[in-house]
Amino acid sequence: MKIGVIGSGISGLSIANLLKENHDVVVFEKQKKLGGLIKCERVNDCLFHKVGGHVFNSKNKIVFNWFWSHFDKDKEFVQAKRNAKVFFNNNIIGYPIENYIYLFNKELIKDIVSELLELQTKPKISPFDYDNFEDFLKGNFGNTLYQVYFKPYNHKIWRTDLNTVSMKWLDGKLPMPNIEEIIQNNITRAEEDNMVHSTFYYPKEGGSQFIVDRLTAGLTILNDLDISTIDKVDEKLVIEGREFDKLIFCGDIRKIPAYCKQILVESGVDVNYLENLRSNGTSNLFCETDENDISWMYIPEDFTKAHRIIYTGNFSDTNNRGSSKKTCVVEFSGKVEYDVMVNEIKKLPGNLSPLSYNYEPNSYVIQDHRTRTEISAAKRALKAKGIFLLGRFAEWEYYNMDKAMEAAFDLYENELS
Numbered sequence: 001m002k003i004g005v006i007g008s009g010i011s012g013l014s015i016a017n018l019l020k021e022n023h024d025v026v027v028f029e030k031q032k033k034l035g036g037l038i039k040c041e042r043v044n045d046c047l048f049h050k051v052g053g054h055v056f057n058s059k060n061k062i063v064f065n066w067f068w069s070h071f072d073k074d075k076e077f078v079q080a081k082r083n084a085k086v087f088f089n090n091n092i093i094g095y096p097i098e099n100y101i102y103l104f105n106k107e108l109i110k111d112i113v114s115e116l117l118e119l120q121t122k123p124k125i126s127p128f129d130y131d132n133f134e135d136f137l138k139g140n141f142g143n144t145l146y147q148v149y150f151k152p153y154n155h156k157i158w159r160t161d162l163n164t165v166s167m168k169w170l171d172g173k174l175p176m177p178n179i180e181e182i183i184q185n186n187i188t189r190a191e192e193d194n195m196v197h198s199t200f201y202y203p204k205e206g207g208s209q210f211i212v213d214r215l216t217a218g219l220t221i222l223n224d225l226d227i228s229t230i231d232k233v234d235e236k237l238v239i240e241g242r243e244f245d246k247l248i249f250c251g252d253i254r255k256i257p258a259y260c261k262q263i264l265v266e267s268g269v270d271v272n273y274l275e276n277l278r279s280n281g282t283s284n285l286f287c288e289t290d291e292n293d294i295s296w297m298y299i300p301e302d303f304t305k306a307h308r309i310i311y312t313g314n315f316s317d318t319n320n321r322g323s324s325k326k327t328c329v330v331e332f333s334g335k336v337e338y339d340v341m342v343n344e345i346k347k348l349p350g351n352l353s354p355l356s357y358n359y360e361p362n363s364y365v366i367q368d369h370r371t372r373t374e375i376s377a378a379k380r381a382l383k384a385k386g387i388f389l390l391g392r393f394a395e396w397e398y399y400n401m402d403k404a405m406e407a408a409f410d411l412y413e414n415e416l417s
């Protein structure tokens with residue numbers, strides 16, 4: 001078949017690579033630079049992840065093995081242990097925060113422990129029986145920990161009321177410690193070891209752009225082309241004069257090409273709902289910083305607008321080439337002006353000094369209680385016409401790279417192999 005893929009993020013590149021053995025594939029990308037959210041660029045020869053800092057791991061064996069069929073794990077990647085921290089009350093403490101309650105002041109410890117013990121007497125509720133994210137957090141960690149940590153941190157990132165956030169959204173995303181474990185971990189001072197990215201792989205050279213460059217090799221890619229029009233001519237789907245049997249849309253469902261929108265309207269899908277889905281952008285300030293051994297540091301309190309520092313310079317030494325210091329990315333939710341960010345980093349530890357910045361209008365999807373139902377309806381309607389939705393903004397899923405690859409595999413196996 002002739003298959004068109006719209007979008008050269010990790011979703012588009014994964015499905016294009018799966019399909020290219022047996023089909024004639026063309027990838028369209030609206031930007032000049034390929035890679036979507038995982039793109040990087042060199043600034044003064046230091047590596048800037050323009051959105052966050054991307055590391056790879058997967059618990060899915062098929063995805064894991066497929067990924068390594070494209071790379072040499074030992075020669076081209078480093079394996080590192082996640083060393084996440086929280087900047088709280090002017091101290092750098094461990095992550096997840098509930099394992100470090102013993103470092104809080106006495107009053108907080110007293111309130112948190114009594115609430116946890118109280119919760120322990122209540123019947124267990126499965127995560128997905130909670131109506132929303134706020135109830136889940138309060139029900140698992142108590143009100144005090146919710147007020148001092150989970151609420152301010154999540155508000156900073158999501159900029160939305162947590163009681164509107166659906167629990168389905170968090171499926172497989174959060175570790176679910178029980179109260180006994182929290183208490184044990186505080187007594188034994190346990191380190192985190194069971195999260196997907198508790199160890200991770202990272203390219204020795206080039207960061208996630210190295211992954212993009214490898215996965216684009218051998219593909220036909222037409223970049224700098226914003227695909228807004230698809231024509232239907234004699235049973236073929238036509239883009240830019242090229243005919244396709246099937247199309248895979250990996251862009252933003254809110255801006256799906258006109259022909260697809262028409263299919264959705266005719267099938268009774270609530271297009272108005274889809275067009276008004278909410279997302280958050282991020283502003284990233286690329287900085288030099290003092291020597292440290294941290295991978296990520298979360299900043300929940302509202303004394304600063306920044307919510308996370310990703311110490312990308314610790315992932316690979318080659319990321320700091322061109323600087324005598326370490327490099328990192330300070331992340332802010334939404335659009336934050338450069339001057340404001342430069343002021344904010346003065347409040348943070350590590351003697352941060354700016355090198356460059358980027359604003360990404362869409363980086364986090366926000367799901368509500370209807371999202372999955374409406375996206376499923378859209379998928380069904382489009383599939384009937386040979387068009388498939390894939391990826392973070394097409395499926396409106398809070399995918400990591402590995403989950404985006406898994407979704408590509410599912411699509412390939414179930415519909416296109």
Ligand SMILES: Cc1cc2nc3c(=O)[nH]c(=O)nc-3n(C[C@H](O)[C@H](O)[C@H](O)COP(=O)(O)OP(=O)(O)OC[C@H]3O[C@@H](n4cnc5c(N)ncnc54)[C@H](O)[C@@H]3O)c2cc1C
Nearest residue numbers: 007009010011030036037052055227251391392399400401
């Ligand atoms: C701050 C941050 C940190 C993250 N860290 C990690 C991490 O450490 N590890 C991890 O596994 N995951 C991480 N993720 C998640 C990861 O970034 C995403 O899962 C992944 O990049 C999504 O890829 P995608 O292809 O679905 O979407 P995108 O990367 O958004 O790609 C979509 C592409 O489609 C193009 N496009 C859109 N519309 C059109 C059109 N009409 N015509 C042509 N092209 C179009 C876009 O320009 C874009 O290139 C992180 C995400 C964020 C926001």
